[in-house]
Amino acid sequence: MAAAAHDPAGAYDLLVIGGGINGTGIARDAAGRGLRVLLCERGDLAEFTSSSSTKLIHGGLRYLEYYEFRLVREALAERERLLRLAPHIIWPLRFVLPHDEGLRPAWMLRVGLFLYDHLARLRTLPGSRMVRLRTSPVGAPLQARLTRGFLYSDCWVEDSRLVVLNAMDAQARGAEIRTRTGVEAARRQGEGWIATLRDGASGRSETVRATAVVNAAGPWVSETLGGTLGIDSRAAVRLIKGSHIVVPRLYEGEQAYILQQPDTRIIFAIPYERDFTLIGTTDVPYEAEPGPVAISPEETRYLCDCINRSFARRIGPEDVVWSYSGVRPLYDDAAANASAVTRDYVLDVAEADGTRPALSVFGGKITTYRRLAEHAIEKLKPYFPGLAPAWTGDAPLPGGAMPGADFDAFLAALRREAPFLPDETARRLARAYGTNAREILRGARSLADLGEAFDGGLTGAEVDYLVRHEWARTPDDILWRRSKLGLRTGPDSAARLAAHLTRGRAEAA
Structure with missing residues (x-):
């Protein structure tokens, strides 16, 4: 992928360390305000947390x-905003919260949902309501002892694609x-910072200068x-380590479930990639x-036990078709319980003599990444006089500029334009890429x-697009981060994909 033009002396306004959601969100915001930005990620975008x-x-x-x-108020506001700005990778989900005798009382759940509905100043999603589980289709997968519950709304997001789209817009x-590029060291020098970078593929090192540094290294922020x-x-x-498991689809319908546990935690069961159910998360x-x-093994058993407490269909470790884990870098507020952090x-x-700032990001959640980025740039504003105002609140992410944020209308148009596509492939491309499909x-x-x-349904044209525009380099980049097609890819297809990528690199050399 061709790099954006930059100062030939290697001088930037902002060096961002870390290519997760916070790093790419900050890079996008800063670039849109006119700053010269360099983002370095030592692995792939969104490779970890x-x-x-x-x-x-x-x-x-x-x-x-x-x-x-x-x-919660800020997150609810961002939920509505992001749903409008990225309707291809974010969409509404209806959640079922069963009332479990002996755990949180029904009145507490009702009060919590009332607050949840009303903390959102602007709400386009349906509000909460009570449901009788024995007579409602959403209660059919649950054990007979669960007789009533509540429905409420939130949204799904393709998390790693959200990171990639922010990086694409930042570059635009x-x-x-720069992916697969580590920042080996950075020290204050003169009026700014001087940093040594190392390219992970070639091993070559390079020195760059920046006025300010953003440390968005996630779990490595302290290091x-x-x-x-x-x-x-x-x-x-x-x-905090969080793990998830994926099992064959547990139930019919597009609703998700939020299940209370005796240890006060909650576990989600969510429709996933059409044929599966995603279950998580742990907090260890x-x-x-x-x-x-x-x-x-203990986390796997814990998640299976959580499902078996509420669902009629039982599962065990042998049912798990895939699992993934991540380490969340939360701000240490001295809470005794990991779930309460x-x-x-x-x-x-941190600055020196009122100059050469380094901003470090501690904590955060994916829902509020855009506001975090906005706040980060506001904190750096004193060091960049004349900085343009905040702008990301109304700017769709790449592929998201659909009239009325109407995904269904866009999908129908795409099917008319490419009638040769199988329905499932057309939907997947529309969801993953939006108008960029x-x-x-x-x-x-x-x-x-x-x-x-x-x-x-992956094709050579899609692979080539991912290499040219989305920094994909390896089969895992494509099968597990840019998509979840790894769940449907056999060894032969994976080997052919690796060969395709190798040929592409050879032809580009």
């Missing part, structure tokens, strides 16, 4: 128990995005602050070094025109 969420844009109903009213506005940047700080991160204190993590964010600015289909009059066919 940002692709390991429960994939919800939500206000955080359970946060009301911890009196996080400001966070002048930012330079980056003290090691890479050489800054002491009292702010601390608390690492994580003491090891940040990095790739996997679910433990605040999901709010803290932005810590037309770039993949440009000039095609048949499936054969889209090149080599892989499992799950």
